[in-house]
Amino acid sequence: MDPVSVAKTLHPLEVRILLRYDGNSEIDARRVREDLGYREGQENQAFSWLTGKGLLEEAERKTTLYYEITPLGLEYADKGTPEERIFALIQSAGPSRLPEMAEKLGFEQKTIGSAFGLLSKEGVLCMDSEKRAALAEGAQLPDPVLRLKALLETAAAGGGILDEGKLEASDLAVLQSVAKKRGAADAPFRTAERERVLYRLAAATEEVRAALIALGMTGEELGALTPAILEKGSWKSGTFRPYNIGVNAARTIPGRKNPYVEFLESVKDKLVSLGFEEFDGNMVETEFWNSDALFMPQFHSARDIHDVYHIDEPKLAKFIEEPHLSNVAAAHENGGDTGSRGWNYRFDREFTRRLILRSQGTVLSARQLPQAKIPGKYFGIARCFRYDKVDATHLSDFYQTEGIVLGEDVNLRTLLGFLEMFAVEVAGAKEVKYVPGYFPFTEPSVEVHIKHPVLGWFELGGSGIFRPEVTKSLGIDVPVLAWGIGIDRMALMAL
Numbered sequence: 001m002d003p004v005s006v007a008k009t010l011h012p013l014e015v016r017i018l019l020r021y022d023g024n025s026e027i028d029a030r031r032v033r034e035d036l037g038y039r040e041g042q043e044n045q046a047f048s049w050l051t052g053k054g055l056l057e058e059a060e061r062k063t064t065l066y067y068e069i070t071p072l073g074l075e076y077a078d079k080g081t082p083e084e085r086i087f088a089l090i091q092s093a094g095p096s097r098l099p100e101m102a103e104k105l106g107f108e109q110k111t112i113g114s115a116f117g118l119l120s121k122e123g124v125l126c127m128d129s130e131k132r133a134a135l136a137e138g139a140q141l142p143d144p145v146l147r148l149k150a151l152l153e154t155a156a157a158g159g160g161i162l163d164e165g166k167l168e169a170s171d172l173a174v175l176q177s178v179a180k181k182r183g184a185a186d187a188p189f190r191t192a193e194r195e196r197v198l199y200r201l202a203a204a205t206e207e208v209r210a211a212l213i214a215l216g217m218t219g220e221e222l223g224a225l226t227p228a229i230l231e232k233g234s235w236k237s238g239t240f241r242p243y244n245i246g247v248n249a250a251r252t253i254p255g256r257k258n259p260y261v262e263f264l265e266s267v268k269d270k271l272v273s274l275g276f277e278e279f280d281g282n283m284v285e286t287e288f289w290n291s292d293a294l295f296m297p298q299f300h301s302a303r304d305i306h307d308v309y310h311i312d313e314p315k316l317a318k319f320i321e322e323p324h325l326s327n328v329a330a331a332h333e334n335g336g337d338t339g340s341r342g343w344n345y346r347f348d349r350e351f352t353r354r355l356i357l358r359s360q361g362t363v364l365s366a367r368q369l370p371q372a373k374i375p376g377k378y379f380g381i382a383r384c385f386r387y388d389k390v391d392a393t394h395l396s397d398f399y400q401t402e403g404i405v406l407g408e409d410v411n412l413r414t415l416l417g418f419l420e421m422f423a424v425e426v427a428g429a430k431e432v433k434y435v436p437g438y439f440p441f442t443e444p445s446v447e448v449h450i451k452h453p454v455l456g457w458f459e460l461g462g463s464g465i466f467r468p469e470v471t472k473s474l475g476i477d478v479p480v481l482a483w484g485i486g487i488d489r490m491a492l493m494a495l
Contacts, residue, residue, distance in 0.1 A: 003204075006053065007211035008242040013038065013046040016219035018055065018201070018209050026059055026198045047199060055205050060198040065164040065191060067175050069155040073188030077152035081188075082107055082115035083145045086133070087124065095132035109299040118145075147174045152188060162189075185307060185387055263491050264381060267401060267426055274421075276377045276403065281364045283383060286317045288352040290359060293328050293366040294441035295469040297343040298351055307387035309396075311355035320353060324370065327473040338468045357385040361402030361484050362441065368404065369474040375407035381487060398488055401461075405481040412444060415463055415481045419448040422483075423460060427490040437462050441470050442482055452493060461485035 010018070016036050021027055032043040050056035069077070079085070085105050090096060096104075102112040116133055119125040122142035128134045151171055155162050164172065179189040221241040222229065229235050268278065290308070292298065329347040330336030361382035368378050380402050388396045401422075405414065416434060423429040429450035437447040442464025450460050463483035471480050 003207040003211040004215070006055075006208050007215055007217065009053075010208075010212070010217075011046070011049060012219040012221055012223070012241070013042055014050050014055075014219075015212060015217050015221075017046055017050065018205060019212060019219060021201060023201045023203070023205060026200050028196055028198050047197075051199075055202050055208060056199050057202050058197060059200045062196045062198075064194050064196065066194055067155070067162040067164065067179055067189045068192050069152065069160045069162075070185070070188060070190055072186065073152055074156055074160075076149075076188050077156040081145060081149055081152070082111050083119055084141065084149060086112070086115050086119065087135070087139075087141055090125070090133060090135050095128050095130070095134035097132050101133065113299075118142075143170075144174050144177070147171055148178065148188070151175060155189070190389070259495055260491055263495060264399075264487065267487065267490070268381065270426055271379045271403070274377070276379045279364055279368050279378050279380045281358070281367055281380070281382070283357055283385070284311060284355055285358040285363050286320065286352065287354045287356060288317075288320045288325065288328070289366050290356060290363045292332065292347075292352050293324065293470065293474065294362055295331065295467055295473075296440045297332060297345065298348055299345070308359045309357040309385050309387065311357070315355060316350070316353040317355055318353075320349075324474060325349070325352070327475075331469040331473045335469070336473065338472045340467075340469050342469070358382065359386050360384055361400035362482065364402050365404045365482055366470070366474065369471065369476050369480070372404070372406055372476070374476075374478055375405075375410075377403070377405045379403035398486070401485040401487045401490070403483055404466075406476065406478055408478050410479050410481050412446075412465065415446065415465065415483070418481070418483065419446070419461075419463060422485055422490070423448055423450050427460065427493040429460075429493055433457075435459075437464070439464055441467055443467050448485075450493060455492075458489065459486075460489050 017027070017032065020035060029043045029047075032038055032046070033040065036043075038046075047056060051058070076082075080088070082105070086101060089101060089104065098112050098116060099109065101107075102109050105112070107115075116125060119142070122144075123136055124139040124142060125133050126136050147170065151162065151174065162175070167175070175189055178187055179191050180187040181191045216239075220239075222235065222238045223241055225235065225240075229238075272278070287298075327336060329349065329352075330342075331338050331340065332343050332347045333345065335342040361380065361384055364380040364382055365378070372378065382400050382402055383397055384400055385397045388394050390396060403418075405418070419434070420432055423432040427450060431451040433449050435447040435449055437445040439445045439462055445462065445464035447462050448460045449457050451457050461484050463481070466476075466480040466482050471477070
């Protein structure tokens with residue numbers, strides 16, 4: 001390695017690091033930003049370049065867990081947690097029913113229900129003879145609530161972050177009970193792992209540093225000749241970086257079909273060859289078809305399975321088709337004609353018209369049921385949306401392969417056969433296993449898991465037999481097999 005040649009190829013970000021630190025220094029991203037004034041991200045780019053050239057090597061890597069306060073947590077720190085505000089409301093205004101408290105405090109019904117459940121468990125609240133929430137005699141706010149409020153205030157005043165290593169065990173237990181790793185819009189804290197990497201300069205750096213000094217390079221050299229440099233005339237007094245004429249030209253990549261698109265087409269071809277008909281639908285759906293028609297109760301924890309995106313304008317659909325609306329509402333309220341007792345609550349016919357981005361491919365199956373042929377087999381590849389914190393492994397949208405099979409003679413054995421076909425013939429899995437699952441709209445419910453040669457076992461998708469509350473409400477009197485397979489996960493195995 002010729003030190004002079006290497007020195008001439010270095011970017012100013014690299015040059016300044018090599019000139020600032022010696023071989024005994026251990027440096028990380030924060031130190032470089034503070035010492036050299038780099039913008040966030042510039043130091044990691046320089047580290048990557050220097051490591052690739054063999055001038056920098058990793059000395060140590062540490063992972064630390066942090067708790068970050070969310071916008072909801074900041075609101076709780078300012079206005080009080082739901083438990084605090086419920087306690088204060090009943091203390092000042094007397095016993096109150098849960099819907100009334102939700103309206104007065106501006107909380108959703110599920111938030112009030114969760115807070116009431118916690119306070120009831122701690123013996124702070126109870127129900128009086130009129131089914132109103134009331135304070136127990138001598139009740140005080142429980143320790144977990146007080147600790148959570150203190151943690152919220154500490155985080156809000158200290159940059160929004162709490163270091164796990166600096167927390168007491170009791171505080172840590174409270175945080176673990178309320179924090180979420182991803183999709184934390186409804187949690188006061190989210191967990192985040194931060195990795196700290198320490199680097200040291202490699203032995204070869206000394207010769208390159210000497211070459212930099214001999215060449216008079218400081219890291220302040222000019223790069224591209226821009227209109228701004230020409231206008232200001234700074235090129236007259238500045239020094240330009242050496243131009244490396246030995247760098248190979250960028251490789252030209254001809255156009256070709258995307259491998260993932262090819263895989264999607266192969267999945268469609270496979271299903272069509274098996275006699276399935278393809279269905280499709282809109283990305284914007286109503287709460288009715290996305291959840292209510294699938295017997296997922298309104299204001300119930302089962303609804304939390306999907307963190308959906310709401311449409312701002314228009315907020316509501318003009319109408320929901322009859323008799324589906326009335327049948328589904330009856331199934332929720334008292335079971336209707338399905339033989340079920342339902343969920344025993346008042347079905348909200350305005351809420352069911354709310355527009356959202358579909359959160360699951362099963363909405364296509366619900367839409368298809370009223371017009372499906374018996375016997376019949378249908379499938380669709382749906383792009384779905386759920387709130388998530390976007391990072392290297394998570395996005396807020398994903399694809400599902402969704403399907404239903406209707407017939408007098410289909411059963412669980414038929415379903416398991418379809419799942420094995422997907423796992424083996426489409427995904428290319430060598431090992432398959434079934435795990436009991438739970439979905440609000442199927443019974444029994446089955447998850448199919450496959451084994452990746454590197455990643456090990458992971459869930460490929462969920463399935464089951466639609467409950468009567470789903471099928472009968474939409475005019476179907478025969479068994480319906482339903483499955484939703486993660487097409488991205490099949491691609492992970494097959495590609």
